[in-house]
Amino acid sequence: MKKLASTLLAAGVIASAVAADSAITAVKVNANLDKISYNSPVWKSAKYTTVTLYPQTTIKFNDKKTNALNANNKAISAQVAAAYNETRIAFIIKWPDGTKSVQQGNKTDIYGDAFAVQFAENYSNPKELPYIGMGSDGRAVVIHLQKETGLTYEPNGKGDVSHQINPNQTNLFEKDLATYNKEVTAAGIADYQRSFVAQGFRSMTEIKDGGAKPDVHLDYVKKDWTGTLSRPLKDEYVNLDSAVIPVSFAVWDGAKNGRNGLKYLTSWTAVTLQGKTGGADLMSALHGKIEGDAAKGKEAVANNGCTGCHQVEKTDAESFMGPSLVNVGGYATADYLRESIVNPSAVVVPGYNRNAHSNTPWYNLENGKRVSTMTDFSFLEKADLDNMVAYLKTLKAGAK
Ligand code: HEC
Missing domain, CATH: 1.10.760 (Cytochrome Bc1 Complex; Chain D, domain 2)
Known part of the structure; x- marks a missing residue:
């Protein structure tokens, strides 16, 4: 089959337009989905689907090094599964990345690997879904982003200013300095998780509700990243309690200076919530046959x-x-x-x-x-x- 495909391409025949990857099935579970990680038992009964993430080549960066690093990017194949219960929906995405890149708080030229899951605020008209990158004017998206970052000390919010001092200026030595450094480390945060509502890059609003928070994690295991997200089926920003919902995944490669718009992303992909009926329009818009020659x-x-x-x-x-x-x-x-x-x-x-x-x-x-x-x-x-x-x-x- 592979040979046939390359022969056809060599002969200059354009492959007919194939539909996107197949839809993702969210299995219905009774398990609690409030907290989810890559080794949660719920994934044992889940159904994995392969999705393809394409390099977003829409814009060129001004930075020559970044453009050179990304010149011949190939698409990435990832494994995705989903599960839902009465109140929440959860996703897992697993993708290969040969280098673990961790953003360091104090360095501006080192980027962290990251992933994001994006939902359309309104998907009642499948022909007018939001712009895939980041939403667009009048077509908002909800984005959950998790980035791999080193330990950043964030006393603000904790009200702790006694540890907000450069160790060289503490007047502490030996044992006392070691204790101080330990305390600083313990107060550090390495979990960069943000949720946004966006209508394009220029209008992003961070969601900071104390209430129904998403639970997002990123784990590097044997040269694969695994990202997990659990969030409410429904909150004031988006209602995902439907038979078919559109979702899109993005991943950033820190080793290739991936940041902002420079990422790999899937098209809008349908997720069918097992046991619910409807959503045929959305399904055929995203995975149906494409007319034309x-x-x-x-x-x-x-x-x-x-x-x-x-x-x-x-x-x-x-x-x-x-x-x-x-x-x-x-x-x-x-x-x-x-x-x-x-x-x-x-x-x-x-x-x-x-x-x-x-x-x-x-x-x-x-x-x-x-x-x-x-x-x-x-x-x-x-x-x-x-x-x-x-x-x-x-x-x-x-x-x-
Ligand atoms: C006069 C220059 C010009 C011509 C000619 C032109 N385009 Fe465009 N095109 C643009 C610009 C500028 C944008 C970005 C602004 C926007 O979204 O409309 C764009 C955006 C697009 C997009 C959206 C791309 C994305 O990344 O989302 C597509 C698809 C597209 N054009 C296809 C075409 C096709 C097909 C033709 C020929 C039938 C065409 N364009 C002719 C200038 C042009």
Whole structure:
């Protein structure tokens, strides 16, 4: 099978657009899910699904070293499982990473490995899910982020200022200094966990409720990271108590200077909550067959001048006039791609870098609203559109 695939590719045949990974099944359990870790017994009865995380190549960084480190990134295959009970839902994601990277509080150029689980605040219309990176104006996401960090001493919040002193200035020696250092270490925190509501990078609000807190962990075992999340099925930000919910996973590789937008991420992926009925629309939007002929779509993309503003395939020249599309088929849904072409301002891709192309910004501000500078292609025939979407869905790096 592998041989056949490579022969076809060598012959220049574009593989027809394949749907995303299969949906994830959340098994119904009676177990308590308030606290969850990678070795919780609940995962024994769970059903693992392979999901693919694609390098987010939308924007280039100004930093040459970072761009070089990420030049030939492949996609990552991860194993995911889910479980839910009356009140909570839990996820586990396991992915390979040869190097354990831990962010150090006092160093700005060392980045920690991390993972995030993202939910759409509103998924009633599967054709208008939030922008996959970080949500977008009017389409909010809830994000739970866990990063691997070294011990940071955070007396604030504990009210302890007696240990907020540089050890060299304590006037303590030998045994007393050792005791002091021990106390400082004991007060340190190595658990960087944040939850946000976001509508794009510029509007992130940290959720700091004391109440229904998520329980998130990251563990490095035999060159694999395992991330777990348990959170309420329903809180004031998102209601996940449905037959089918969209979820997206992201991971950061600290060894490749991964941070902010520089990550690997899955497309919106459906999670079916075992035993509930409904959600067929969402299911088919995310995992259904994609209409259209990818080979014809490639021609349509060339004939409509898309490559003038976009790097479409890896072999094309880089362009700063629009986002790179080389992995867009991996992380974007078919509906999102269609909307991007016929209504560019519906979602304006965030992460715009004003230095990237001084004469041609990605968007202009009109009455405080961001308006895309991309040509509106709503005049295209449906068949051309279908073909283009089918082609764009083939644009993605293979897994390692
Ligand atoms: C005049 C330049 C220009 C042309 C021509 C153009 N685009 Fe765009 N495109 C942009 C810009 C700028 C953005 C980012 C702002 C936005 O979201 O609309 C964008 C965004 C996109 C996105 C969203 C990418 C992402 O990472 O989410 C897709 C998909 C896309 N374009 C596809 C196309 C296709 C297909 C064509 C040809 C039919 C095309 N574009 C033609 C400038 C252009």
